[in-house]
Amino acid sequence: MSAHPIYARVTRRETRSPRSVLAITLAVILIVVFVWVGTEIVLALLGQPALLAAPADMFASALGVGDLPGGIVATAGIVVAALGLVLTIAALTQGRRARHVLGTERAATVVDNEVIASALARHASSAGNVDPDNTTVSVSHRRAVVYLTPTSGIPVNRDAVSEAVTQQLASYGLHPTVRARVRISEKAKVGA
Structure with missing residues (x-):
């Protein structure tokens, strides 16, 4: 990856x-809840019937939580705490796009995982002497999994495929690095 600060900023923006x-x-969701509560308060002040629950009933039921069985209160508390924890983690962590940065010095080069998978599939099918239609590759943030379905009667050399895919990944200089795993189906397809 390039050391130029603008390139670093561009690649960060494109991969996050x-x-x-x-x-x-x-x-x-919060706006809808607050509008509903505000509407209930206005209806109560005007002496109109409530839409779902009157504000006095909502307040009384909130105060009456202590009278409920402990298991229900504890379960509700755990659910609310778990939801809060998930939202806090989601707020503090960065999201990732299905992209990787190629190691180049001249430009900021960002490549989609599908492009990497397509190139790896081509090299894996060639190294394994397998029809390209019988090769599937999935690329995630740190792993590439190559699925090969051999043609019946033609064995596939797993080590040759693994070496070809590993060399190809190394030549890309991806950031973050991607490790390859090769899986060969035990059931073969009849060749055309």
Whole structure:
């Protein structure tokens, strides 16, 4: 990866995912709840019947939580705490896009995982003497898994495929690094 600060900023922006969808969803939920509670308060002040629950009933039921069985209160507390923990972790951690940075000095080069998978599939099928249609590759943040389905009667050399895929990944200089794993199906397909 390039040491130029602008390239570092560009690659960071292109490989990280914002949490705006989560933030917008939570904001909409909170707005709806506050509008509903405000509407209930206004209806109660006007002497109209409540839509779902009157504010006095909501307040009384909140105060009456201590009278409920301990198991229900503890379970509700655990659920609320777990939800709060998940939201806190989501707020503090960075999201990732399905992309990697190629090791180049001349430019900021960001490659989608599907492009890496396609290139690895081509090299794996060639090294394993397998039809390209019988080769599937999935690339995640730190791992590439190559699935090969051999043609019946033609054995596949796992070590040759693994070496070809590992060399190809090393030549890309991906950041973060990706490790390859090769899986060969025990059931073969009849060749065309």
